[in-house]
Amino acid sequence: MSTRDVPARIGDLPPIGRPANSALLAAGITTLAQVATRRRADLLAMHxxxxxxxxxxxxxLTDHNLTWAD
Structure with missing residues (x-):
């Protein structure tokens, strides 16, 4: 999927750029709560x-009183 086909925003996630959105979508991550179940290093490892x-x-995450899994 081209990043041009990826929405600029996904669910309640902040605008982080289409390449990052594409990686999160590919991993099935569409909400901030799902991000909070992951480790920072795991997301950084995503292309x-x-x-x-x-x-x-x-x-x-901090603004919503959430933290990373690590």
């Missing part, structure tokens, strides 16, 4: 998810 996306997700 398309970089430090900036993880930083944005970390900030959003």
């Amino acid at each position: 398309g998810v970089g430090p900036k996306a993880v930083r944005i997700l970390t900030e959003t």
Whole structure:
């Protein structure tokens, strides 16, 4: 799937970029609660998810009183 076909936003996730969205969709992650069940390192290991996306997700998790699984 081309990143052009990936939505700019998925569910309640913050805007983290289409490559990161594509990686999360491929892993079946569509909500912030699902992100909270994963480890930061697992997301960073996904092609398309970089430090900036993880930083944005970390900030959003904190805003919603959630944390990473690690």
